[in-house]
Amino acid sequence: MTQMSVVIPAKNEAAALMTLLPRVREALPEAEVIVVDDGSTDGTPDICAQFGVRCLTSPYSMGNGAAIKRGTRAANGELIVFMDGDGQHDPFDVHRLTARLHEGYDMVVGARDWESQAGVGRGVANTLYNWLASRMTGHEVADLTSGFRVVRASRFREFLHLLPNGFSYPTTSTMAFFRSAYGVAYEPIKAGQRVGKSHIKPLKDGIRFLLIIFKIATLYSPLKLFAPVSAMFFLLGCINYAWTFWSVGRLTNGSSLMWSAAVVVFLIGLVSEQITSLTYRRDD
Incomplete structure (x- = not known):
């Protein structure tokens, strides 16, 4: 059986992890689970210890992408599952994603529907990103910014040097896979409401999202x-x-x-x- 690692970046998500980690253990009992604590101040390492989950702790916040890179380097599985630590993603959906992966793909992304978007503004922005990425790559991109995905570890590690330390690692990794002719598939999912307050800042991240549009193009062609x-x-x-x-x-x-x-x-x-x-x- 192919060994699987689950990498969960988390910054002050202790309340969500209390519910998420038992569900991950239930859905994926054989998987290695790694929580990357991105400078949390809410006792995240204690929650991980309570559920017997490996926790990589940063002395200060380095960013979501940095947490993904740390978790990827530490993961031992041939397959890596990335999911957010805020409780939006259902661990039981991993089985559907991995089933698509075994069809010959190198990465399978959980594609959110409109109802799963965090607000109208985010939904419109993500629709624009998906349209632009689809035009650039010539392939349908159903959810460019989804943080819920299953990848072949060896493929994903090829692009660690390209990944930013901030929030746009999904965009970068998706375009890098397309650019390198690695198979990418999308599996529809329902994302729940996050637990706690979002770390997204409308003004700062609005500018960042605009830069993503240019990054999509420069990463691909x-x-x-x-x-x-x-x-x-x-x-x-x-x-x-x-x-x-x-x-x-x-x-x-x-x-x-x-x-x-x-x-x-x-x-x-x-x-x-x-x-x-x-x-x-x-x-x-």
């Missing part, structure tokens, strides 16, 4: 982002030239600047594409 922008500058330059030639009979600096910008943006995209290719190169 930068030229797909830069080429349309370059074409837009070129087209604006042509329109401006047509207008100025018709009105004053000459070429203006504005058109020249737009055409120059088109060339510069395209070249930046071309160089970024080469850098991205080097990033995913394997040196086994």
